[in-house]
Amino acid sequence: MKENQKYLHKLYPYTKLVYLLVTSVIAIISPSWIYNYVLFAILCIFAATGSDFKPFIKSLCKSVLFLFIMIFVLQSLFRSGEHVLFKVWIFSVKLEGVLYAANLCGILLVIASSFILFFQTTDLQDLILAMEKSGISPTVSYVVLSTVQMIPQTKKRSDAIMNAQQARGVETQGNLMTRIKAYIPMLAPLILSSFTGMEERALTLEARAFSLNRKKTNIHEIHEHPYDRRIKTVLYVILALAVIGRLTIWH
Amino acid sequence: MALIEINDLSYRYPTGDDFSLKNINLKIEKGEFVAVIGANGSGKTTLCNAIRGFVPMFYKGDYFGKVLIDGEDITNFSMGELAVKIGYIFQNPFNQISYIKETVFDEIAFGLENLGLPKQEILDRIERIIAQLGIEALKDKNPFELSGGQQQRVALASILVMEPEILVIDEPTSQLDPLGTDQVFDIINLIKQSGKTVILVEHKTNLLARYADKVVVMDKGQIKMYGTAHEVLSNPELEEYGVVMPTYARLGLKLKETFGTDTVPITVEEAEELLRRIRKGAVK
Secondary structure: OHHHOOHHHHOOHHHHHHHHHHHHHHHHHOOOHHHHHHHHHHHHHHHHHHOOHHHHHHHHHHHHHHHHHHHHHHHHHHOOOOOEEEEEOOEEEEHHHHHHHHHHHHHHHHHHHHHHHHHHHOOHHHHHHHHHHOOOOHHHHHHHHHHHHHHHHHHHHHHHHHHHHHHOOOOOOOOHHHHHHHHHHHHHHHHHHHHHHHHHHHHHHHHOOOOOOOOOOOOOOOOOOHHHHHHHHHHHHHHHHHHHHHHHOOO | OOOEEEEEEEEEOOOOOOOOEEEEEEEEOOOOEEEEEEOOOOOHHHHHHHHHOHHHHOOOOEEEEEEEEOOEEHHHOOHHHHHHHEEEEOOOHHHOOOOOOOOHHHHHHHHHHHHOOOHHHHHHHHHHHHHHHOOHHHOOOOHHHOOHHHHHHHHHHHHHOOOOOEEEEEOOOOOOOHHHHHHHHHHHHHHHHOOOEEEEEOOOHHHHHHHOOEEEEEEOOEEEEEEEHHHHHOOHHHHHHOOOOOHHHHHHHHHHHHHOOOOOOOOHHHHHHHHHHHHHOOOO
């Protein structure tokens, strides 16, 4: 992980939260969809230079591509308007619909790609560390971290249960209906086993003195650099300019 | 005054029909290595929970009698304070990880971070325990991705590193191969020699014969036998409580039948000594 870190990785997590805020706000208030696509292009440049471009685009496609197709199809076909671009059988594609879809997708695209870029370049442990530094309780950080860790764990356990049920003769392969049916004998053991593990987890926390009322140490440290502060200032200025501009001259 | 003193303790889990511990009386001195043996369901783990204070502070239920640590009632301590005094390593290694750390190194650090020790001391202690347990290779691995035996060692390291005065260890070798088991016993022995008190639940009587000072035999929630390792482990009554006697004790009992020897050995050294005496004709 650490070896292919680029400049976005080195930023303090809060700095990146600020850019997340700035790009999202600008995406929402910008008067025309063209600005959002420019913003997206800028984000792409950042992703390519400050992170890994390929996984960035991949997760972007996975998360929003299907949604975009739906929005374009539905909006361009069913939004009422006068400027008919072309007709397909009884459907007519209207200019207003296409523009509306482009606008909506622009906003989504900027917000989605900002978030993806944020999580791609920010180690969750670092984010939590920064949050702990600014005073959230260790209990909150435990809840967040253990929830995130639980996802791959649960996946692993559900695979194990699936295999066990298959060994007992439960049909798990085949058409959609069989697969859905196969989920039922898997869910009950999955949920029950996570409950039984809960008790031991609580005991583990107790055994490790988690409930001890002392100031906890953290062996990992995270520092805010002077450049983080400068970048944040610049971002805030951009945000202020955008908001003021939108209220006055930016139409 | 004994370090741990249990007075007439009886306890029933909230969901239990019968009492899991019945009129337990036990005194454990500082620096002793006490082994707890008995069949499954005889109350060994519940006894450990009672010494650690999880019974009755975590598991509610009917609780009679008292557990004293240093003369103070265990319920007067908070769970956090007890974590500093008593290390508890429980049976199932798979759930004994914090679930929030991404490497074994950080996992071991978790308890020390909670104790609020200075960073440098934490790092030093972890290096030491990792070397002691021979888990250098696991240092950067994800704790979720370890085998049972590896997780068991990490669980042991995570508690040992906190250096509590008393250690309660519930079957630490269930997932380990014979070599790993020997290693763990060597480590427990080192801990004992450093003056700490150890309470260990374990079925491997051959190893207990070698290391334990005292042995408690439990059956159906009661203490049936209690005494020095030699007294208890050489006693044929053991088998009534579902405990397999050490190999040399079984040999010793046969020798007693055949040759009328006066002692029953429990370790290889004692057996060797006895056989020498038989050969010399010292014992007829």
